[in-house]
Amino acid sequence: xxxTPSVALSARNVTMQFGDFVAVQSVSLDxxxxxxxxxxxxxxxxxxxxxxxxxxxxxxxRGEVHYAGRNMASMTADAICRQGxxxxxxxxxxxxxxxxxxxxxxxxxxxxxxARWVWQRCGKVDREEALDCLATVGIDRFADEHGANMSYxxxxxxxxxxxxxxxxxxxxxxxxxxxxxxxxxxxxxxxxMRLCAEQKLTLLFCEHDMDAVFRIADRxxxxxxxxxxxxxxxxxxxxxxxxxxxxxxxxxxxxIGGGGA
Ligand code: ADP
Ligand code: MG
Numbered sequence: 207x208x209x210t211p212s213v214a215l216s217a218r219n220v221t222m223q224f225g226d227f228v229a230v231q232s233v234s235l236d237x238x239x240x241x242x243x244x245x246x247x248x249x250x251x252x253x254x255x256x257x258x259x260x261x262x263x264x265x266x267x268r269g270e271v272h273y274a275g276r277n278m279a280s281m282t283a284d285a286i287c288r289q290g291x292x293x294x295x296x297x298x299x300x301x302x303x304x305x306x307x308x309x310x311x312x313x314x315x316x317x318x319x320x321a322r323w324v325w326q327r328c329g330k331v332d333r334e335e336a337l338d339c340l341a342t343v344g345i346d347r348f349a350d351e352h353g354a355n356m357s358y359x360x361x362x363x364x365x366x367x368x369x370x371x372x373x374x375x376x377x378x379x380x381x382x383x384x385x386x387x388x389x390x391x392x393x394x395x396x397x398x399m400r401l402c403a404e405q406k407l408t409l410l411f412c413e414h415d416m417d418a419v420f421r422i423a424d425r426x427x428x429x430x431x432x433x434x435x436x437x438x439x440x441x442x443x444x445x446x447x448x449x450x451x452x453x454x455x456x457x458x459x460x461x462i463g464g465g466g467a
Contacts, residue, residue: 214239214376214408215260215291220269222255222432229255231432232269237376242402242409244419246443247429248452253412256429257380260410261293262286273376287317290375294365294382302354306345306364309353310336313371339367342404343397359390366401377402379411383418395421420444428452 215237222230230252237243245253258264260271262278271278274289281289300309314332340346343363348356353364362382369377382398383391395418402409402422413419419426419440426443428436436446443449 211238213237214273215410216272217256217260218270218272220256220259220266220271222252222259222264223267229432230259230266230429233429233432233434234269235427235434235437237408237410238425239408240406242422242424243411244423244426245410245412245429246414246416246419246426247435251429252432253429254380255432257293257378257410257412261291261378284316287372290373291378292369292372292374292376293378293380294369295380300353300361300364300368303352305350306340306353306356307333307336307349309364310339310367310371313368317372336371339370340364342370342401343367357390359386359394362386362394363397366397370401370405374405374407376408376410379409379413381412381414383413383415391415391418394418398422 213236217233217235220230220233221228233252233256235243235256245256247253255264259266262271262281262283265279273281273286273291278286301312304312311332314336318332337346337349340349343366345356345360345363345367348360353361356364366382379398383394386394398409398411399422401407409422411422413422423440426436426438426440427434428443428446428449430452435452436443436449438446
């Protein structure tokens with residue numbers, strides 16, 4: 207008998223309401239340890255809102271999220287991060303005026319519990335650990351440059367390096383390849399695959415590019431108007447008529463799996 211798969215994170219009947227508007231409605235989702243799950247759906251489906259709830263940036267109007275055996279409502283942001291739940295943002299959120307290395311060092315400081323960034327106390331170990339994170343994503347050559355001077359694709363890599371500095375177990379990536387051209391997108395997809403394998407990550411990611419989704423995901427959840435429309439393997443989702451009709455009837459004219467918007 208195969209062992210029961212362990213649940214890394216569990217959202218139970220999560221509803222998120224802004225005034226009268228229900229952005230996410232009674233969504234339940236179990237992330238199995240080690241899986242790479244894509245969250246897809248048309249613009250406005252509620253993906254980022256669900257990410258915000260799952261990463262504890264928003265407290266759900268109803269429902270609960272459990273992580274590391276606890277209801278996240280009872281955990282501080284620091285505790286959640288220390289337990290290895292780490293996210294990136296749809297809009298790249300590095301500190302543009304810090305150097306690339308300092309961006310990663312800031313994450314190391316926050317992991318090590320420093321209240322302030324005391325650069326002059328930055329020891330060799332932190333520098334080496336930060337350089338290691340940069341090397342892992344292939345941008346260590348930019349260590350002493352300002353983040354703002356890098357290409358957008360390299361800024362996306364820096365976001366991943368910052369996430370790695372936080373020692374993730376579960377990584378949430380909100381549109382990790384948004385805004386980059388096709389070749390850069392492909393290299394980011396390969397990088398994400400490699401990081402998941404090397405660091406044994408559990409991944410939940412939102413993504414519009416269907417080639418990226420089908421390359422990375424081993425399971426897909428489809429959100430539509432704040433609700434789960436379908437969940438299954440990439441093959442299940444590709445052939446699901448409800449999913450097709452949502453995509454074909456929306457601003458995503460490309461067939462699923464054929465390189466969407
Ligand atoms: P997605 O990431 O799938 O494109 P979002 O989660 O960003 O969708 O948004 C889902 C819906 O919720 C959208 O209609 C959006 O306008 C709305 N929404 C998101 N955040 C807020 C907010 N803070 N206040 C009001 N409405 C919001
Ligand atoms: Mg979004």
